[in-house]
Amino acid sequence: MTPFATPDPPDVEGLRSPTLADARRIASWAPEASRMELNHGHPGRFRRAWLHVCVAARTVTAPVHVIVWLFIGRLPGHRAYVSPDGDATITLFVRRNRWLLANHYCANPGHGQGRRLRALLKPALIDVTRRQHVTITATTRVPALRDAYMHDLGPNATCQRRSQYWIIELSPTGNPLPQA
Template identity: 35%
Template structure:
Protein backbone atom coordinates (compact mmCIF):
# COMPACT_ATOMS: atom_id res chain seq x y z
CA UNK A 1 0.00 0.00 0.00
CA UNK A 2 1.16 3.51 -0.75
CA UNK A 3 1.96 6.28 1.66
CA UNK A 4 0.05 9.52 1.17
CA UNK A 5 3.05 11.11 -0.59
CA UNK A 6 3.06 8.24 -3.07
CA UNK A 7 -0.62 8.55 -3.95
CA UNK A 8 -0.89 9.51 -7.63
CA UNK A 9 -2.24 13.05 -8.01
CA UNK A 10 -5.25 14.29 -9.94
CA UNK A 11 -4.31 16.14 -13.13
CA UNK A 12 -6.73 18.78 -14.37
CA UNK A 13 -8.22 17.96 -17.75
CA UNK A 14 -7.51 14.23 -17.51
CA UNK A 15 -10.48 12.32 -16.10
CA UNK A 16 -9.99 9.48 -13.66
CA UNK A 17 -11.34 6.15 -14.91
CA UNK A 18 -14.41 4.75 -13.21
CA UNK A 19 -16.22 1.43 -13.15
CA UNK A 20 -17.72 1.79 -16.64
CA UNK A 21 -14.29 2.72 -17.99
CA UNK A 22 -12.87 -0.47 -16.45
CA UNK A 23 -15.00 -2.50 -18.85
CA UNK A 24 -13.61 -0.60 -21.83
CA UNK A 25 -10.04 -0.83 -20.52
CA UNK A 26 -10.38 -4.61 -20.18
CA UNK A 27 -11.62 -4.80 -23.79
CA UNK A 28 -8.79 -2.56 -25.00
CA UNK A 29 -6.34 -4.91 -23.28
CA UNK A 30 -7.47 -7.74 -25.56
CA UNK A 31 -6.95 -5.48 -28.59
CA UNK A 32 -3.49 -4.61 -27.32
CA UNK A 33 -2.49 -8.27 -27.08
CA UNK A 34 -3.65 -8.84 -30.66
CA UNK A 35 -1.76 -5.73 -31.80
CA UNK A 36 1.34 -7.06 -30.02
CA UNK A 37 0.96 -10.42 -31.73
CA UNK A 38 0.83 -8.75 -35.14
CA UNK A 39 3.83 -6.49 -34.54
CA UNK A 40 6.21 -8.45 -32.28
CA UNK A 41 9.13 -10.65 -33.18
CA UNK A 42 9.45 -14.42 -32.68
CA UNK A 43 9.12 -15.36 -29.02
CA UNK A 44 7.22 -12.19 -28.11
CA UNK A 45 4.57 -13.18 -30.68
CA UNK A 46 4.03 -16.45 -28.81
CA UNK A 47 3.63 -14.58 -25.52
CA UNK A 48 1.22 -12.06 -27.09
CA UNK A 49 -0.86 -14.84 -28.65
CA UNK A 50 -0.95 -16.72 -25.34
CA UNK A 51 -2.12 -13.56 -23.54
CA UNK A 52 -4.79 -12.88 -26.18
CA UNK A 53 -6.19 -16.41 -25.81
CA UNK A 54 -5.91 -16.30 -22.01
CA UNK A 55 -7.85 -13.01 -22.02
CA UNK A 56 -10.88 -14.79 -23.47
CA UNK A 57 -10.65 -17.61 -20.94
CA UNK A 58 -10.16 -15.22 -18.02
CA UNK A 59 -12.22 -12.27 -19.30
CA UNK A 60 -14.58 -12.12 -16.31
CA UNK A 61 -11.63 -12.10 -13.93
CA UNK A 62 -9.88 -9.42 -16.04
CA UNK A 63 -12.96 -7.19 -15.86
CA UNK A 64 -13.36 -7.65 -12.09
CA UNK A 65 -9.65 -6.94 -11.59
CA UNK A 66 -9.89 -3.70 -13.56
CA UNK A 67 -12.99 -2.61 -11.62
CA UNK A 68 -11.07 -3.16 -8.38
CA UNK A 69 -7.97 -1.36 -9.67
CA UNK A 70 -9.76 1.75 -10.96
CA UNK A 71 -11.54 2.15 -7.63
CA UNK A 72 -8.49 1.64 -5.36
CA UNK A 73 -7.35 4.85 -3.64
CA UNK A 74 -3.66 4.15 -4.34
CA UNK A 75 -4.16 3.83 -8.10
CA UNK A 76 -5.12 6.41 -10.66
CA UNK A 77 -6.13 5.54 -14.19
CA UNK A 78 -5.64 8.72 -16.24
CA UNK A 79 -7.89 8.87 -19.29
CA UNK A 80 -7.33 11.09 -22.30
CA UNK A 81 -9.93 13.86 -22.69
CA UNK A 82 -11.52 11.74 -25.45
CA UNK A 83 -11.51 8.73 -23.09
CA UNK A 84 -9.82 6.52 -25.70
CA UNK A 85 -6.43 5.99 -24.01
CA UNK A 86 -5.48 5.22 -20.42
CA UNK A 87 -2.28 5.25 -18.39
CA UNK A 88 -2.38 3.78 -14.90
CA UNK A 89 -0.19 4.94 -12.06
CA UNK A 90 0.06 2.68 -9.01
CA UNK A 91 1.30 4.24 -5.78
CA UNK A 92 3.48 1.89 -3.71
CA UNK A 93 6.06 2.20 -0.95
CA UNK A 94 8.80 2.27 -3.60
CA UNK A 95 7.22 4.97 -5.74
CA UNK A 96 4.85 5.27 -8.66
CA UNK A 97 4.60 2.32 -11.03
CA UNK A 98 3.32 3.02 -14.51
CA UNK A 99 1.03 0.10 -15.22
CA UNK A 100 -1.69 -0.32 -17.80
CA UNK A 101 -1.03 1.93 -20.77
CA UNK A 102 -3.73 0.91 -23.19
CA UNK A 103 -5.37 2.47 -26.22
CA UNK A 104 -8.70 1.80 -27.89
CA UNK A 105 -6.76 1.86 -31.17
CA UNK A 106 -3.17 0.63 -30.61
CA UNK A 107 -0.49 2.02 -32.89
CA UNK A 108 -2.29 5.29 -33.71
CA UNK A 109 -0.16 7.63 -31.58
CA UNK A 110 -2.91 8.30 -29.04
CA UNK A 111 -0.80 6.82 -26.22
CA UNK A 112 2.04 9.18 -27.10
CA UNK A 113 -0.39 12.12 -27.03
CA UNK A 114 -1.59 11.17 -23.53
CA UNK A 115 2.00 10.80 -22.28
CA UNK A 116 2.87 14.21 -23.76
CA UNK A 117 -0.05 15.75 -21.85
CA UNK A 118 0.43 13.84 -18.58
CA UNK A 119 4.17 13.47 -17.97
CA UNK A 120 5.12 17.18 -17.89
CA UNK A 121 2.60 17.67 -15.09
CA UNK A 122 3.54 14.52 -13.15
CA UNK A 123 7.32 15.03 -13.08
CA UNK A 124 7.39 18.19 -10.93
CA UNK A 125 5.00 16.55 -8.47
CA UNK A 126 7.13 13.38 -8.33
CA UNK A 127 10.26 15.46 -7.77
CA UNK A 128 8.64 17.61 -5.06
CA UNK A 129 7.40 14.50 -3.25
CA UNK A 130 10.74 12.65 -3.82
CA UNK A 131 8.91 9.81 -5.59
CA UNK A 132 10.70 7.33 -7.87
CA UNK A 133 8.87 6.40 -11.08
CA UNK A 134 9.03 2.77 -12.26
CA UNK A 135 7.84 1.26 -15.54
CA UNK A 136 8.22 -1.84 -17.65
CA UNK A 137 8.36 -1.42 -21.42
CA UNK A 138 7.11 -4.34 -23.51
CA UNK A 139 10.10 -4.16 -25.85
CA UNK A 140 13.55 -2.55 -26.11
CA UNK A 141 12.13 -0.23 -28.78
CA UNK A 142 9.39 1.00 -26.46
CA UNK A 143 11.94 1.36 -23.66
CA UNK A 144 14.02 3.66 -25.89
CA UNK A 145 10.91 5.67 -26.79
CA UNK A 146 9.86 6.06 -23.14
CA UNK A 147 13.39 7.05 -22.08
CA UNK A 148 13.42 9.73 -24.79
CA UNK A 149 10.06 11.10 -23.58
CA UNK A 150 10.74 11.00 -19.83
CA UNK A 151 13.88 12.85 -18.71
CA UNK A 152 15.94 10.85 -16.23
CA UNK A 153 14.31 7.50 -17.01
CA UNK A 154 16.95 4.76 -17.25
CA UNK A 155 16.98 1.08 -18.22
CA UNK A 156 17.69 -1.07 -15.15
CA UNK A 157 17.44 -4.52 -16.71
CA UNK A 158 15.16 -7.11 -18.21
CA UNK A 159 11.51 -7.42 -17.27
CA UNK A 160 10.13 -10.46 -15.48
CA UNK A 161 8.87 -12.18 -18.64
CA UNK A 162 9.89 -9.80 -21.41
CA UNK A 163 10.67 -6.18 -22.08
CA UNK A 164 12.79 -3.77 -20.06
CA UNK A 165 12.46 -2.43 -16.51
CA UNK A 166 12.83 1.34 -16.28
CA UNK A 167 13.31 3.72 -13.35
CA UNK A 168 13.44 7.48 -12.84
CA UNK A 169 14.69 8.67 -9.44
CA UNK A 170 13.54 12.09 -8.24
CA UNK A 171 15.49 14.97 -9.76
CA UNK A 172 17.52 17.33 -7.63
Protein backbone atom coordinates (compact mmCIF):
# COMPACT_ATOMS: atom_id res chain seq x y z
CA MET A 1 0.00 0.00 0.00
CA THR A 2 1.11 3.52 -0.70
CA PRO A 3 1.05 6.32 1.88
CA PHE A 4 -2.39 7.28 0.49
CA ALA A 5 -3.93 3.95 1.62
CA THR A 6 -4.68 3.28 -2.04
CA PRO A 7 -3.78 -0.26 -3.09
CA ASP A 8 -0.88 -0.75 -5.46
CA PRO A 9 -1.85 -1.83 -8.97
CA PRO A 10 -2.12 -5.61 -9.28
CA ASP A 11 0.11 -8.09 -11.03
CA VAL A 12 -1.63 -9.11 -14.23
CA GLU A 13 -1.19 -12.51 -15.78
CA GLY A 14 0.38 -12.20 -19.22
CA LEU A 15 1.86 -8.75 -18.58
CA ARG A 16 5.29 -8.00 -17.15
CA SER A 17 7.42 -5.16 -15.85
CA PRO A 18 9.91 -3.58 -18.26
CA THR A 19 13.39 -5.07 -18.65
CA LEU A 20 16.47 -3.18 -19.87
CA ALA A 21 15.73 -4.29 -23.44
CA ASP A 22 12.12 -3.07 -23.07
CA ALA A 23 13.29 0.23 -21.63
CA ARG A 24 15.52 0.88 -24.64
CA ARG A 25 12.67 0.12 -27.04
CA ILE A 26 10.15 2.19 -25.10
CA ALA A 27 12.51 5.18 -25.03
CA SER A 28 12.77 5.00 -28.82
CA TRP A 29 8.96 5.28 -29.08
CA ALA A 30 8.81 8.50 -27.03
CA PRO A 31 9.47 10.98 -29.90
CA GLU A 32 6.63 9.50 -31.98
CA ALA A 33 4.31 9.58 -28.97
CA SER A 34 5.19 13.25 -28.42
CA ARG A 35 4.54 14.04 -32.06
CA MET A 36 1.11 12.38 -31.98
CA GLU A 37 0.07 14.04 -28.74
CA LEU A 38 1.30 17.50 -29.68
CA ASN A 39 -0.36 17.28 -33.07
CA HIS A 40 -3.69 17.22 -31.24
CA GLY A 41 -2.89 19.59 -28.41
CA HIS A 42 -1.49 22.86 -29.65
CA PRO A 43 -3.68 24.96 -31.91
CA GLY A 44 -2.37 27.90 -33.87
CA ARG A 45 0.55 28.78 -36.07
CA PHE A 46 3.28 27.81 -33.61
CA ARG A 47 2.21 24.16 -33.40
CA ARG A 48 4.71 22.88 -35.97
CA ALA A 49 7.67 24.73 -34.40
CA TRP A 50 6.66 23.63 -30.91
CA LEU A 51 6.25 20.08 -32.18
CA HIS A 52 9.80 20.02 -33.56
CA VAL A 53 11.24 21.42 -30.33
CA CYS A 54 9.44 18.83 -28.19
CA VAL A 55 10.33 15.89 -30.42
CA ALA A 56 13.98 17.00 -30.48
CA ALA A 57 13.99 17.32 -26.69
CA ARG A 58 12.49 13.83 -26.31
CA THR A 59 15.09 12.42 -28.70
CA VAL A 60 17.98 14.03 -26.85
CA THR A 61 16.71 12.83 -23.47
CA ALA A 62 16.09 9.24 -24.65
CA PRO A 63 18.93 7.81 -22.46
CA VAL A 64 17.22 9.26 -19.39
CA HIS A 65 13.97 7.64 -20.47
CA VAL A 66 15.72 4.26 -20.58
CA ILE A 67 16.76 4.62 -16.95
CA VAL A 68 13.35 5.88 -15.88
CA TRP A 69 11.49 3.06 -17.65
CA LEU A 70 13.80 0.44 -16.20
CA PHE A 71 13.01 1.47 -12.64
CA ILE A 72 9.52 2.96 -12.83
CA GLY A 73 7.80 -0.39 -12.40
CA ARG A 74 9.76 -1.03 -9.23
CA LEU A 75 8.97 2.20 -7.41
CA PRO A 76 6.27 2.23 -4.72
CA GLY A 77 3.09 3.69 -6.10
CA HIS A 78 4.01 3.01 -9.74
CA ARG A 79 3.45 0.03 -11.94
CA ALA A 80 4.55 -0.28 -15.56
CA TYR A 81 3.05 -3.02 -17.69
CA VAL A 82 4.57 -4.33 -20.93
CA SER A 83 2.58 -6.40 -23.42
CA PRO A 84 3.56 -10.03 -24.00
CA ASP A 85 5.06 -9.12 -27.39
CA GLY A 86 6.89 -6.13 -25.92
CA ASP A 87 5.23 -3.78 -28.41
CA ALA A 88 3.11 -1.68 -26.01
CA THR A 89 3.33 -0.32 -22.49
CA ILE A 90 1.24 1.61 -20.00
CA THR A 91 1.97 2.90 -16.51
CA LEU A 92 -0.32 3.24 -13.50
CA PHE A 93 0.59 5.93 -10.99
CA VAL A 94 -1.04 5.65 -7.57
CA ARG A 95 -2.61 8.87 -6.31
CA ARG A 96 -4.97 9.48 -3.42
CA ASN A 97 -7.90 7.08 -3.96
CA ARG A 98 -7.13 6.73 -7.66
CA TRP A 99 -4.90 5.19 -10.27
CA LEU A 100 -3.71 7.43 -13.08
CA LEU A 101 -3.19 5.72 -16.44
CA ALA A 102 -0.26 7.38 -18.22
CA ASN A 103 2.72 6.85 -20.51
CA HIS A 104 0.81 4.65 -22.93
CA TYR A 105 3.29 3.98 -25.72
CA CYS A 106 3.21 1.57 -28.67
CA ALA A 107 5.79 0.54 -31.24
CA ASN A 108 3.36 1.31 -34.09
CA PRO A 109 0.48 3.52 -32.90
CA GLY A 110 -2.83 2.79 -34.55
CA HIS A 111 -2.11 -0.89 -35.23
CA GLY A 112 -3.97 -2.44 -32.26
CA GLN A 113 -0.97 -3.00 -29.96
CA GLY A 114 -2.29 -0.70 -27.26
CA ARG A 115 -5.79 -2.15 -27.57
CA ARG A 116 -4.44 -5.67 -26.98
CA LEU A 117 -2.47 -4.50 -23.92
CA ARG A 118 -5.49 -2.70 -22.46
CA ALA A 119 -7.66 -5.79 -23.10
CA LEU A 120 -5.32 -7.87 -20.92
CA LEU A 121 -5.15 -5.17 -18.24
CA LYS A 122 -8.84 -4.21 -18.10
CA PRO A 123 -10.35 -7.20 -16.21
CA ALA A 124 -7.82 -6.99 -13.36
CA LEU A 125 -8.15 -3.22 -13.01
CA ILE A 126 -11.95 -3.20 -13.09
CA ASP A 127 -12.10 -6.00 -10.52
CA VAL A 128 -9.73 -4.26 -8.07
CA THR A 129 -11.43 -0.91 -8.70
CA ARG A 130 -14.77 -2.31 -7.58
CA ARG A 131 -13.45 -4.26 -4.60
CA GLN A 132 -11.08 -1.59 -3.27
CA HIS A 133 -13.07 1.55 -4.28
CA VAL A 134 -10.29 2.97 -6.42
CA THR A 135 -11.03 5.45 -9.21
CA ILE A 136 -9.25 5.03 -12.54
CA THR A 137 -8.30 8.28 -14.30
CA ALA A 138 -6.71 8.67 -17.72
CA THR A 139 -5.69 11.83 -19.55
CA THR A 140 -4.93 12.30 -23.22
CA ARG A 141 -4.87 14.93 -25.94
CA VAL A 142 -5.49 12.38 -28.70
CA PRO A 143 -9.19 11.95 -29.58
CA ALA A 144 -8.72 8.34 -30.76
CA LEU A 145 -7.11 7.39 -27.45
CA ARG A 146 -9.87 9.22 -25.55
CA ASP A 147 -12.42 7.09 -27.41
CA ALA A 148 -10.42 3.92 -26.69
CA TYR A 149 -10.23 4.72 -22.97
CA MET A 150 -13.97 5.44 -22.87
CA HIS A 151 -14.67 2.09 -24.55
CA ASP A 152 -12.24 0.21 -22.28
CA LEU A 153 -13.56 1.71 -19.05
CA GLY A 154 -17.15 0.97 -19.98
CA PRO A 155 -20.48 2.78 -20.00
CA ASN A 156 -20.05 4.24 -16.49
CA ALA A 157 -16.89 6.16 -17.44
CA THR A 158 -17.13 9.93 -17.64
CA CYS A 159 -15.19 12.25 -19.91
CA GLN A 160 -14.50 15.95 -19.63
CA ARG A 161 -12.36 18.42 -21.57
CA ARG A 162 -9.95 20.50 -19.48
CA SER A 163 -7.64 22.90 -21.27
CA GLN A 164 -5.88 20.81 -23.92
CA TYR A 165 -6.57 17.43 -22.29
CA TRP A 166 -9.44 14.99 -22.11
CA ILE A 167 -9.90 13.48 -18.65
CA ILE A 168 -11.58 10.08 -18.59
CA GLU A 169 -12.62 8.66 -15.24
CA LEU A 170 -14.24 5.51 -13.90
CA SER A 171 -15.34 5.85 -10.31
CA PRO A 172 -16.50 2.81 -8.31
CA THR A 173 -19.24 4.95 -6.74
CA GLY A 174 -20.50 6.17 -10.11
CA ASN A 175 -19.91 9.83 -9.20
CA PRO A 176 -19.13 11.96 -12.25
CA LEU A 177 -16.08 14.17 -12.60
CA PRO A 178 -16.29 17.42 -10.64
CA GLN A 179 -16.75 20.47 -12.79
CA ALA A 180 -13.68 22.66 -13.34
